[in-house]
Amino acid sequence: MLKKPIIYLISDSLGETAEKVIQASLSQFVNGQEYEIVRTPYVEDTTKLKQVLTNATRDKAIVGYTLVNPELRQYVKQKSVLLNLESIDIIGPMLEAMERIFEKKPRMKPGLAHQLDEAYFKRVEAIEFAVQYDDGRDPRGIEQADIILVGVSRTSKTPLSQYLALKSLKVANVPIVPEVDPPEELYRVDPSKCIGLKINPEKLNDIRRERLKALGLKENANYATHRRIEQELAFFECVVNKLACPVIDVSNKAVEETANLIMQIKMSQ
Amino acid sequence: MLKKPIIYLISDSLGETAEKVIQASLSQFVNGQEYEIVRTPYVEDTTKLKQVLTNATRDKAIVGYTLVNPELRQYVKQKSVLLNLESIDIIGPMLEAMERIFEKKPRMKPGLAHQLDEAYFKRVEAIEFAVQYDDGRDPRGIEQADIILVGVSRTSKTPLSQYLALKSLKVANVPIVPEVDPPEELYRVDPSKCIGLKINPEKLNDIRRERLKALGLKENANYATHRRIEQELAFFECVVNKLACPVIDVSNKAVEETANLIMQIKMSQ
Structure with a gap:
C-alpha cells in the first residue's frame, strides 16, 4: 500500500453512529496499521457537503455518512457518482425501512438520539x-x-x-x-x-x-x-x-x- | 397502525453496532410509541440465520444485520428476496469499501471490536x-x-x-x-x-x-x-x-x- 487509507465521516449530528460502524469495520482490517479518520459533524447543507466530498475525492478517501434528511442523502449519492467517490449511506436504508413499518415519515431532525428526554x-x-x-x-x-x-x-x-x-x-x-x-x-x-x-x-x-x-x-x-x-x-x-x-x-x-x-x-x- | 413494529437485530458478535444504528434510526420515528427489538447475537451459521429470518418474516418485521462473513451476508440477501423480507446490511457496504482502500481481505473474525488489546x-x-x-x-x-x-x-x-x-x-x-x-x-x-x-x-x-x-x-x-x-x-x-x-x-x-x-x-x- 502506497498511502495511508483515509475514511471521511460526515454526520448531521455528532457522528457517533457513523463512528461505531467505521470502528467496527476497521477492527476487521487494522492491526496497528495506520489510517486516518476525518470527521465532519453537524453538516446540514449542500454547500458544506460539496466541500467535504471534494476534499474526500482529493484524498482518495471513502466516505461514511449519517444524514436524516433524504434530500441530503440523495445529494451525496449523486455527487459521489459524479466525483467517482465511494460513499456509504450508514443510516438511510434503515430509516427508509422504518418509514414503511412505522407507516409515517421520519421526524428528520438531526441529533434526536441526544435529546434531553x-x-x-x-x-x-x-x-x-x-x-x-x-x-x-x-x-x-x-x-x-x-x-x-x-x-x-x-x-x-x-x-x-x-x-x-x-x-x-x-x-x-x-x-x-x-x-x-x-x-x-x-x-x-x-x-x-x-x-x-x-x-x-x-x-x-x-x-x-x-x-x-x-x-x-x-x-x-x-x-x-x-x-x-x-x-x-x-x-x-x-x-x-x-x-x-x-x-x-x-x-x-x-x-x-x-x-x-x-x-x-x-x-x- | 394495526400492530407494533418489530425490528430484528442479527449479529455475529454482541450486536452493539447494529443496536446503535437501530436506536439512532428509531429516534427519528418513536415518541413514546411502542415497538419491539428482537436481538439474536452470536449468529455464525446459515441454520441459525434461516430460523431467525423465518421468524422475522412471520412477524412482518424488518431486519438489521452485522455479519463480517460475506457468505453469510449473501445468504441473508438471497433468503430475504425469497421470503419477501426487508433486511438491511449495516456493516457490509463499509467492509467492502474498506477492502478496496486497505487493499486486503478483512480478517472475518466476529467480535474483533471487543478484543482484549x-x-x-x-x-x-x-x-x-x-x-x-x-x-x-x-x-x-x-x-x-x-x-x-x-x-x-x-x-x-x-x-x-x-x-x-x-x-x-x-x-x-x-x-x-x-x-x-x-x-x-x-x-x-x-x-x-x-x-x-x-x-x-x-x-x-x-x-x-x-x-x-x-x-x-x-x-x-x-x-x-x-x-x-x-x-x-x-x-x-x-x-x-x-x-x-x-x-x-x-x-x-x-x-x-x-x-x-x-x-x-x-x-x-
Whole structure:
C-alpha cells in the first residue's frame, strides 16, 4: 500500500453512529496499521457537503455518512457518482425501512438520539449511581440497585458497572475481601439482583501483577501471590454460595461481553 | 397502525453496532410509541440465520444485520428476496469499501471490536480513573489526568467524565464550592488541560430543584436558591478566570454533545 487509507465521516449530528460502524469495520482490517479518520459533524447543507466530498475525492478517501434528511442523502449519492467517490449511506436504508413499518415519515431532525428526554436522564442517573456506589462505598446503594456485582479485586466490577449504566441500569458493586464480611444489606436483597464475577486464579494473578507494575509497586506483593488469590477466591465462593446468585466467569471476557451476558440473565428472569 | 413494529437485530458478535444504528434510526420515528427489538447475537451459521429470518418474516418485521462473513451476508440477501423480507446490511457496504482502500481481505473474525488489546485496557483504565478521581476525591488525580473538569454541583461533571473515558481519556473532576478553595494542584497543571463547565442560573436552579425532589428533600433548600446559585457561579467565574482555561456552556447540552466539544478543543490544541 502506497498511502495511508483515509475514511471521511460526515454526520448531521455528532457522528457517533457513523463512528461505531467505521470502528467496527476497521477492527476487521487494522492491526496497528495506520489510517486516518476525518470527521465532519453537524453538516446540514449542500454547500458544506460539496466541500467535504471534494476534499474526500482529493484524498482518495471513502466516505461514511449519517444524514436524516433524504434530500441530503440523495445529494451525496449523486455527487459521489459524479466525483467517482465511494460513499456509504450508514443510516438511510434503515430509516427508509422504518418509514414503511412505522407507516409515517421520519421526524428528520438531526441529533434526536441526544435529546434531553426521560431516557437520557435515566442514563445519566445510572452513571452517577454507579460512581456513587462503586466499590461498596455506601451499602445503601445495594438496596436501590437493579444489579449488584460481587467479586474480588480486579474482576472488572467498576467498568462493568459503567457499561451497564449506559444501558440505564443502576449498578452497585461490592468487593469481596476475606478479612471483611460483606455488608448485611447484600444478604437482604433479592438474590436474583446479585451477580457473582468469578475468574480463574492464573488469569487473576496475571492481571494483578500487571496492575502492580502499572502502579510502580513490587510484583511479588501479597496481592498477587497464589496463596492470597486462592484464599480470596475461596471466600468469594462462600459468599456467592450463600447468596445463591448467578455467577459469570469473566476470565477471558471483554467488559462488553460480560455486560451482555448480564443483560441476558436479567431479561430471562 | 394495526400492530407494533418489530425490528430484528442479527449479529455475529454482541450486536452493539447494529443496536446503535437501530436506536439512532428509531429516534427519528418513536415518541413514546411502542415497538419491539428482537436481538439474536452470536449468529455464525446459515441454520441459525434461516430460523431467525423465518421468524422475522412471520412477524412482518424488518431486519438489521452485522455479519463480517460475506457468505453469510449473501445468504441473508438471497433468503430475504425469497421470503419477501426487508433486511438491511449495516456493516457490509463499509467492509467492502474498506477492502478496496486497505487493499486486503478483512480478517472475518466476529467480535474483533471487543478484543482484549491495548486499546481495550486503556479504555478500562480510563473508566476506573474517572471513578477514582470523581468529585475531587483525591487531588493527585489532577496531575495524572488528560482533562480536568471544573464546575459547580449539577453541571454533568460525573457523566461527562465517563463519556470521555469511553474515548480513552483520563478525566478528573473538581467541584467548585465557595466555602472551599480548589486544591492547589489545579493551579499547577497546564491550564489547557482544564475545562470549565458553566451553566445559566435558571437552568441550574431547575436541575437542582428536580434533584432535591428526586432525593425526597424540600425544594427550597439553600442548594436551590437563586442567591446561593449566583454565589456559586460567581466563585466559579473567579476560579476559571484565574485558571484562564476554556469554558463550555452546558446549559442545554446533552453530555455527548459537551464531550464532543471537549474532544474538538483537545484536538485543536
